[in-house]
Amino acid sequence: xxxxxxxxxxxxxxxxxxxxxxxxxxxxxxxxxxxxxxxxxxxxxxxxxxxxxxxxxxxxxxxxxxxxxxxxxxxxxxxxxxxxxxxxxxxxxxxxxxxxxxxxxxxxxxxxxxxxxxxxxxxxxxxxxxxxxxxxxxxxxxxxxxxxxxxxxxxxxxxxxxxxxxxxxxxxxxxxxxxxxxxxxxxxxxxxxxxxxxxxxxxxxxxxxxxxxxxxxxxxxxxxxxxxxxxxxxxxxxxxxxxxxxxxxxxxxxxxxxxxxxxxxxxxxxxxxxxxxxxxxxxxxxxxxxxxxxxxxxxxxxxxxxxxxxxxxxxxxxxxxxxxxxxxxxxxxxxxxxxxxxxxxxxxxxxxxxxxxxxxxxxxxxxxxxxxxxxxxxxxxxxxxxxxxxxxxxxxxxxxxxxxxxxxxxxxxxxxxxxxxxxxxxxxxxxxxxxxxxxxxxxxxxxxxxxxxxxxxxxxxxxxxxxxxxxxxxx
Amino acid sequence: xxxxxxxxxxxxxxxxxxxxxxxxxxxxxxxxxxxxxxxxxxxxxxxxxxxxxxxxxxxxxxxxxxxxxxxxxxxxxxxxxxxxxxxxxxxxxxxxxxxxxxxxxxxxxxxxxxxxxxxxxxxxxxxxxxxxxxxxxxxxxxxxxxxxxxxxxxxxxxxxxxxxxxxxxxxxxxxxxxxxxxxxxxxxxxxxxxxxxxxxxxxxxxxxxxxxxxxxxxxxxxxxxxxxxxxxxxxxxxxxxxxxxxxxxxxxxxxxxxxxxxxxxxxxxxxxxxxxxxxxxxxxxxxxxxxxxxxxxxxxxxxxxxxxxxxxxxxxxxxxxxxxxxxxxxxxxxxxxxxxxxxxxxxxxxxxxxxxxxxxxxxxxxxxxxxxxxxxxxxxxxxxxxxxxxxxxxxxxxxxxxxxxxxxxxxxxxxxxxxxxxxxxxxxxxxxxxxxxxxxxxxxxxxxxxxxxxxxxxxxxxxxxxxxxxx
Numbered sequence: 013x014x015x016x017x018x019x020x021x022x023x024x025x026x027x028x029x030x031x032x033x034x035x036x037x038x039x040x041x042x043x044x045x046x047x048x049x050x051x052x053x054x055x056x057x058x059x060x061x062x063x064x065x066x067x068x069x070x071x072x073x074x075x076x077x078x079x080x081x082x083x084x085x086x087x088x089x090x091x092x093x094x095x096x097x098x099x100x101x102x103x104x105x106x107x108x109x110x111x112x113x114x115x116x117x118x119x120x121x122x123x124x125x126x127x128x129x130x131x132x133x134x135x136x137x138x139x140x141x142x143x144x145x146x147x148x149x150x151x152x153x154x155x156x157x158x159x160x161x162x163x164x165x166x167x168x169x170x171x172x173x174x175x176x177x178x179x180x181x182x183x184x185x186x187x188x189x190x191x192x193x194x195x196x197x198x199x200x201x202x203x204x205x206x207x208x209x210x211x212x213x214x215x216x217x218x219x220x221x222x223x224x225x226x227x228x229x230x231x232x233x234x235x236x237x238x239x240x241x242x243x244x245x246x247x248x249x250x251x252x253x254x255x256x257x258x259x260x261x262x263x264x265x266x267x268x269x270x271x272x273x274x275x276x277x278x279x280x281x282x283x284x285x286x287x288x289x290x291x292x293x294x295x296x297x298x299x300x301x302x303x304x305x306x307x308x309x310x311x312x313x314x315x316x317x318x319x320x321x322x323x324x325x326x327x328x329x330x331x332x333x334x335x336x337x338x339x340x341x342x343x344x345x346x347x348x349x350x351x352x353x354x355x356x357x358x359x360x361x362x363x364x365x366x367x368x369x370x371x372x373x374x375x376x377x378x379x380x381x382x383x384x385x386x387x388x389x390x391x392x393x394x395x396x397x398x399x400x401x402x403x404x405x406x407x408x409x410x411x412x413x414x415x416x417x418x419x420x421x422x423x424x425x426x427x428x429x430x431x432x433x434x435x436x437x438x439x440x441x442x443x444x445x446x447x448x449x450x451x452x453x454x455x456x457x458x459x460x461x462x463x464x465x466x467x468x469x470x471x472x473x474x475x476x477x478x479x480x481x482x483x484x485x486x487x
Numbered sequence: 488x489x490x491x492x493x494x495x496x497x498x499x500x501x502x503x504x505x506x507x508x509x510x511x512x513x514x515x516x517x518x519x520x521x522x523x524x525x526x527x528x529x530x531x532x533x534x535x536x537x538x539x540x541x542x543x544x545x546x547x548x549x550x551x552x553x554x555x556x557x558x559x560x561x562x563x564x565x566x567x568x569x570x571x572x573x574x575x576x577x578x579x580x581x582x583x584x585x586x587x588x589x590x591x592x593x594x595x596x597x598x599x600x601x602x603x604x605x606x607x608x609x610x611x612x613x614x615x616x617x618x619x620x621x622x623x624x625x626x627x628x629x630x631x632x633x634x635x636x637x638x639x640x641x642x643x644x645x646x647x648x649x650x651x652x653x654x655x656x657x658x659x660x661x662x663x664x665x666x667x668x669x670x671x672x673x674x675x676x677x678x679x680x681x682x683x684x685x686x687x688x689x690x691x692x693x694x695x696x697x698x699x700x701x702x703x704x705x706x707x708x709x710x711x712x713x714x715x716x717x718x719x720x721x722x723x724x725x726x727x728x729x730x731x732x733x734x735x736x737x738x739x740x741x742x743x744x745x746x747x748x749x750x751x752x753x754x755x756x757x758x759x760x761x762x763x764x765x766x767x768x769x770x771x772x773x774x775x776x777x778x779x780x781x782x783x784x785x786x787x788x789x790x791x792x793x794x795x796x797x798x799x800x801x802x803x804x805x806x807x808x809x810x811x812x813x814x815x816x817x818x819x820x821x822x823x824x825x826x827x828x829x830x831x832x833x834x835x836x837x838x839x840x841x842x843x844x845x846x847x848x849x850x851x852x853x854x855x856x857x858x859x860x861x862x863x864x865x866x867x868x869x870x871x872x873x874x875x876x877x878x879x880x881x882x883x884x885x886x887x888x889x890x891x892x893x894x895x896x897x898x899x900x901x902x903x904x905x906x907x908x909x910x911x912x913x914x915x916x917x918x919x920x921x922x923x924x925x926x927x928x929x930x931x932x933x934x935x936x937x938x939x940x941x942x943x944x945x946x947x948x949x950x951x952x953x954x955x956x957x958x
Contacts, residue, residue: 031839035832042825050818079595123599211554351822354518358826361511362833368503369840431817434810442814 014390018397022405025370029402032366036359036406036460037413043355044414044456047348048446049426054340056271056441058308058330061337063139065275066330068311069318071096071301074326080112082253085297086325095321096303101310106133107298109287113250113259115163115280117171122277124167126248128284128293137304140268140281148240149266152283159286160265161246164276168267169210173244176213178203182236189232195225199233213237231429240267248280252291260290271441352456356463359403363464367399367471378475379483392472399468400461407460411453418446490861494868501841505873508837512877512932513884515830519823519928520885526819527919528893530812534801536740536913539614542804543582543770544781545788547572550797552767553804558587558722562796564766571791577773577784582609583766585756589719589727591749593707600703600747602717604756607689613772616750619737620686621653621701623660629682636677641665653684653701655738662898686711686735694755696734702746704736711735717749721761729759740913771798831935838870838939842946849947850955863944870943874936878929882921892918 022029062068071092076084086092089107096105109128114121131152135141141151144162151162168174178199186196198220207213217230249259262282270276288295305314315329331338371378378391425445428435432442498505538544549560564583573581585604590597610616630646638646642664654660657675666674689698697715699707709715713733721727731751739745757763773784781800788798802809852862896917898904904914 028836028840028843031832031836035829035836038832039825039829042828046821046825081595209554355825355829358511358515358829358833361507361514362829362836365504365507365511365833365837366840368507369844373844428814431810431814434807434812434814437807437811 014393015397018394019401021370021394021398022401028366028369032362032402033406033409035362036403037410039355039359040407040410040456040460041413041417042410043352044411044448044452045417045446047351047452048414048418048448049444050347051344051448052444052446053435053440054337054344055447056445057439058337058341060271060439060441061330061334062308064143064270065272065279066333067137067302068305068308069096069303069315069327069329070333071303071318071322072299072326072328074324076110076299077326080110082111082251082291082293082299085293085299086301089296089298089301092301092322092325096301096318099314099317099321101306101314103304103306104133104137105301105303106130106137107284108300108302109284109291109293110299111250111287111291113248115167115171116247116249117173117244120171122167122170124248124280125278126250126287127279127281128287129281131283134281137302143268143270144266145269149242149264151266151268152281157263157265159260159262160282161248161262162266162268162281163246163264164279165267165269166273166276167278167280168240168264170277171246172208173246173264174238174240174267176207176210176234176237177205177239178233178237179239182239186233186236189236191229191232195221195229198225207237210234248282250291253293258290260286271436271443272439273436274439348452349455349459352459356459359406360463360467363399363402363467364470366402367395367468368474370398371395371471371475375478375483375486379478379480379486382478382480383484388476391475395472395475396465396468399471400464403460403464403467404457407457411456415453418448421446490865490868494865494872497865498869498872504837504841505876508834508873509877509880511830511833512874513881515826516878516881516928516932517884519826520881520925521888521918522819523823523924523928524885524889524918524921525892525897525916526816527922527924528896528917530816531919532896532913532915532917533808533812534805537744537805537808538801540619540739540741541744542801543613544773544776544801545771545785546799546804547581547769547771547788547792547796548767548799550795553799556586556767558585558720558760558762558765558767561585561722561762561765561767563764564769568792568796569769572769572771572788575784575788577775577780578771578788579774580609580612580772582606582613582770582772583753584610584768584770585753585760585762585765586767587719587721587727587756587760589717589749591703591707592716592718593709593713596707598703598706598747600717600749601744602719602749602751602756602759604751604753604760605689606753607691610750611688613770616698616737617688619655619739620688620698621655621684621736621738622657622686623654623678623682624684624701624736625649625652625682627651632681633677636681638674638677639665639670642674651705653704653736653738663904684736688735689750689752690734691752691754693734694752695730695732696751697731698735698737698750699733700745700748701736701738702742703748704733706746709733715749717759719760721759722765723761725761727760731755742913827931827935831938834874834935834939835942838943842943846950846955849950850952853950854952854956859948859950863947866943866947867940870936870940871933874932878932882925882929886921889918889921892916893920 071086073084073086075081086107093105093107096102107130109126111126111128113124113126115124116122135151140162144151145165152160163171163173165174180203183196183199183203187193199217202216202220207216213234214230217233218226221229244264245261246264247259247261249257252258268276284298287293303314303318305311311329311331315327315332319327331341381391382388422445425443428442428444430442435442549562552560569581569583572578583606587602589600589602591600607616625646627650630650633646634643645664649663652663654663660666660678661671661675687693687696689696699709699715704710707715711733715731715733716728717731718728737750739748751759757765771784771788773781785798785800792798849862853859896915899914899916
């Protein structure tokens with residue numbers, strides 16, 4: 013009954029109610045959407061860490077991570093492997109040989125971590141296969157020749173394997189993409205010229221084009237000019253089991269692109285067999301055992317079980333390897349909370365103001381209600397429900413819009429290209445695909461109802477303080 | 488003047504509404520200012536750390552050096568050019584450096600490091616190197632000895648978290664260990680006795696002596712007096728290798744640099760890398776380092792260094808860091824934007840209500856002969872007053888936390904501190920003193936108010952006297 017009266021009261025002054033409702037809607041929408049965008053960058057980073065870089069759990073020889081010594085192998089890999097596999101919730105396992113070394117081309121060199129992998133098993137556990145840039149090769153398919161290596165785009169740039177050249181082909185492609193011919197004409201002086209780095213090419217483009225043109229076409233031009241010599245060779249040097257220097261030339265069979273510059277620049281992948289012949293590591297021995305779980309939420313539980321089963325080894329999950337990431341993931345919930353509370357507190361001012369107005373202009377009416385025997389609790393409840401209705405209608409509208417916008421942007425994402433350089437250096441993607449847990453909507457709803465209640469206290473107290481006799485007399 | 492009086496009285500006629508509106512503006516301004524102040528202050532301290540412990544405000548480099556930091560992009564630091572640069576009014580000193588990468592080995596441990604050949608005296612003047620020498624170190628022995636002493640329980644617990652941590656300042660150590668100023672009189676002598684660390688600075692008379700970052704010394708497990716082997720590539724592909732002695736350990740505020748830096752006397756570095764007379768960068772120590780004067784100094788100097796050399800500002804030298812901070816700054820600005828959007832709606836709602844409520848009053852005033860223009864003026868003044876009340880009170884309330892945060896910056900301890908250091912940042916969050924960003928907030932609020940004013944003024948001009956008197 014009181015609820016119905018409150019509902020009808022809300023719509024007595026439509027304009028006023030709609031203003032408050034829309035302000036709540038806008039605030040909630042903006043808050044939820046901003047959170048979804050921030051959340052997505054963390055979710056994407058964790059996904060990348062698990063699907064491309066680490067998987068869930070890694071087992072090493074106790075010394076290996078601090079020494080990086082080639083002889084710190086897992087002593088009995090097959091029994092460790094079967095022990096881990098027997099834990100329920102473990103989906104797949106694989107071994108890796110990991111060697112620190114130097115990759116070099118004729119002009120450049122860089123320190124790398126050479127991963128000797130079991131190709132068949134790795135494709136089941138990691139997504140790297142999908143990250144190979146089209147046209148640069150494949151992820152060790154059947155035709156891949158002996159001594160092949162998969163490297164990251166960052167390393168390829170560092171080693172001058174990737175360059176920018178405006179070849180005749182590239183120009184023709186640009187022409188077909190409807191790039192104005194006067195822009196192409198401006199680029200003529202650099203046709204065929206080789207640029208060894210992103211920055212050098214950028215600088216040249218900035219010089220040749222007007223800022224307007226640069227902004228609009230630079231990305232397309234760079235994509236067209238991006239060039240890679242297929243079958244480039246790099247030399248990998250490292251120490252073998254006897255601490256003698258060894259190495260060989262490897263053909264680049266593919267280049268992968270992730271959003272993590274550190275990973276792209278450091279990790280190279282080679283089928284394990286080739287490393288075994290070069291280093292003398294025996295068949296069946298590995299440096300690292302990697303396990304993928306059915307579900308990321310199982311990480312903590314299974315890590316403990318694995319640690320118990322393998323007392324002689326170091327067992328770490330992704331959270332322990334990247335503690336900062338785990339901490340951010342854990343704190344995310346609290347950050348949501350604080351941010352939404354600040355927004356709702358700002359909204360509360362609007363609600364208080366409106367409700368106060370509603371109470372003051374109804375002085376006479378409230379006095380009358382009190383005089384004919386409506387008790388104080390009911391009056392309080394009526395005003396509180398009005399306030400809750402205002403906030404919750406706005407809140408649902410805002411969450412609805414936010415959900416719709418999240419759905420809409422999920423397909424193509426939001427690309428913050430300008431910041432990709434800085435964000436990718438930390439391993440975060442600048443291309444965001446907003447996403448949010450359903451749980452967040454529940455929390456937000458609770459917060460909104462609480463805002464409604466808190467905002468009604470002051471106006472409701474004002475209403476209760478009215479003296480019925482005086483209130484009826486007011487004009 | 489009359490108008491002002493009228494407006495002033497009007498806004499206090501309905502005290503409650505005025506106060507609530509002003510309070511909502513106050514709330515937004517206060518939050519926005521404090522949030523922004525923390526954000527800007529953090530960037531500032533981050534930049535300052537990188538500038539002071541490494542890049543300096545201005546550098547002379549080979550123009551390709553920043554993209555390809557290799558010895559082949561070095562240049563001859565001849566006296567003529569250096570003294571020419573030094574004669575610039577804003578330049579105090581020119582400090583040549585030879586910088587390269589090498590593999591450092593101690594025992595069976597190796598690590599890629601940045602080798603910085605510096606002029607010991609000049610570098611000391613430029614970046615206070617002596618101040619950065621490690622003065623205390625919480626080694627296992629020190630911790631064991633301290634455990635048996637009488638210490639607060641919290642400090643004992645924190646000792647474990649900061650095991651092997653090195654400190655170049657007493658204040659930082661006290662903060663990390665949770666020692667209050669009152670306790671320090673008792674505890675400090677203990678720490679001095681057990682955890683003191685003796686150290687030497689670089690000197691030309693001991694050319695084999697190096698300084699290594701505390702993070703690096705931790706990783707390689709080396710101490711003062713130990714031997715460090717450096718291997719790398721010298722100028723034009725010459726091979727570079729040598730044995731050195733660790734003379735001292737320094738603690739740099741930027742953990743990223745602290746983990747991989749080795750300092751040596753300039754001449755030693757030139758010998759090691761077969762780069763006689765060469766420098767990869769010349770760092771300029773300058774008097775006035777405001778953004779404007781850095782840029783103008785760079786422009787001035789660029790006119791007399793000849794290509795391929797170029798003078799670069801710290802912003803050009805740290806473009807990646809700037810890009811990261813800009814992305815972060817944008818996200819903060821979006822949050823503030825949302826806050827103001829919400830407030831704008833609130834203000835608009837209030838104005839709408841006020842107009843509805845005072846329709847009768849306005850109608851009456853117009854009918855007794857008040858010009859609509861004058862009425863609009865009074866209402867405009869009223870709203871500006873309300874807005875300014877919110878802004879000014881917000882600004883005043885924000886000053887204590889902002890100033891306090893600047894004088895005594897918020898320092899993280901424990902786990903948070905570790906997380907910050909993992910990201911290569913010093914675990915400290917100072918605030919930025921009031922600056923142009925204060926003006927921006929005021930401007931935004933004034934824009935919001937102006938929109939509300941435009942709306943209400945239009946309404947006033949449309950008043951139909953008869954209708955509104957009937958209302």
